[in-house]
Amino acid sequence: MHPIRKSLTSLLLAMSICACGGSGAGQVSPGGPPPMAPSAQPNVSLLAAPLDMPGLNRQRQIRLYLPPDYATSGKRYPVLYMHDGQNLFDAATSYAGEWEVDETMNALSKAGQLDLIVVGVDNGGAKRMTELDPWDNPTYGKAEGEQYMEFVVKVVKPLIDATYRTLPERANTGVMGSSMGGFISHYAIERYPEVFSKAGLFSPSYWVNDTQMFDLVTSHPAPKDTRIYMLMGGSEGGPMVPDAQRMASLLKQSGHPEANLTLKITPGGTHSETFWRGEFRQAVLWMFAK
Numbered sequence: 584m585h586p587i588r589k590s591l592t593s594l595l596l597a598m599s600i601c602a603c604g605g606s607g608a609g610q611v612s613p614g615g616p617p618p619m620a621p622s623a624q625p626n627v628s629l630l631a632a633p634l635d636m637p638g639l640n641r642q643r644q645i646r647l648y649l650p651p652d653y654a655t656s657g658k659r660y661p662v663l664y665m666h667d668g669q670n671l672f673d674a675a676t677s678y679a680g681e682w683e684v685d686e687t688m689n690a691l692s693k694a695g696q697l698d699l700i701v702v703g704v705d706n707g708g709a710k711r712m713t714e715l716d717p718w719d720n721p722t723y724g725k726a727e728g729e730q731y732m733e734f735v736v737k738v739v740k741p742l743i744d745a746t747y748r749t750l751p752e753r754a755n756t757g758v759m760g761s762s763m764g765g766f767i768s769h770y771a772i773e774r775y776p777e778v779f780s781k782a783g784l785f786s787p788s789y790w791v792n793d794t795q796m797f798d799l800v801t802s803h804p805a806p807k808d809t810r811i812y813m814l815m816g817g818s819e820g821g822p823m824v825p826d827a828q829r830m831a832s833l834l835k836q837s838g839h840p841e842a843n844l845t846l847k848i849t850p851g852g853t854h855s856e857t858f859w860r861g862e863f864r865q866a867v868l869w870m871f872a873k
Contacts, residue, residue: 622672623685628646630647634739645739646671647701648702650699662740662743665703666767668706679857684701691868697868699871715764716767728767758782762854766796769796772805780806781811781871801837811844813845814852819852
């Protein structure tokens with residue numbers, strides 16, 4: 584294995600193991616750092632019970648953000664589905680800090696800029712790498728990405744649409760994630776173009792599979808009205824930035840309009856929750872712009 588890919592593999596394995604988080608607050612190993620205080624806003628909740636994942640013989644916790652005026656407005660809202668739910672809303676369940684999605688969305692709502700329902704799908708801990716990869720990998724094992732996305736599309740989304748006041752059409756439905764979550768989010772818009780019309784691809788790990796995602800984009804490009812926001816940190820290292828640039832070029836060559844495609848490379852940005860947290864606001868406003 585190339586030294587750069589080997590180091591990235593080690594990094595992602597470590598992040599996948601540590602990023603498992605948990606449903607409770609402040610779970611740490613003996614002798615570890617003190618637990619973080621819960622930081623989720625009052626309009627964030629857990630679904631009552633974990634959901635069965637067909638074909639994977641496991642269950643998954645779902646986290647839900649509702650706009651501040653949800654209880655009183657009577658309105659219906661667009662929905663953003665996000666991966667690594669433990670890292671989105673609460674420092675107590677996050678790995679290396681949370682995205683502060685709830686605080687950011689509350690501020691956008693207060694400013695009259697955007698109201699969304701955000702659905703966070705927890706990651707599978709030790710299963711994270713296989714769940715977020717649609718293709719078999721000699722290092723990580725047999726892919727489970729197709730089953731994972733079927734769970735999101737055929738179990739989670741129907742439940743959310745039936746239970747909450749959503750705008751369920753593809754025009755009002757987005758998907759977002761970072762690292763492997765960015766990778767599976769790109770797969771989602773290619774595999775389920777009838778479900779998702781916008782995607783936030785934060786530091787997508789295209790390097791995990793050398794050709795498959797690029798081949799998929801070439802053979803089955805997403806609809807041209809799909810809004811694709813690609814983010815990369817200039818200091819992420821390895822093939823991360825070149826792969827993102829290559830993908831952006833491929834999307835343009837496939838005829839994807841530049842008005843519906845953003846590639847932002849932030850100087851000094853790193854592969855971290857802190858970086859993604861700081862970029863979430865700009866990305867979500869662009870994705871859901873009217």
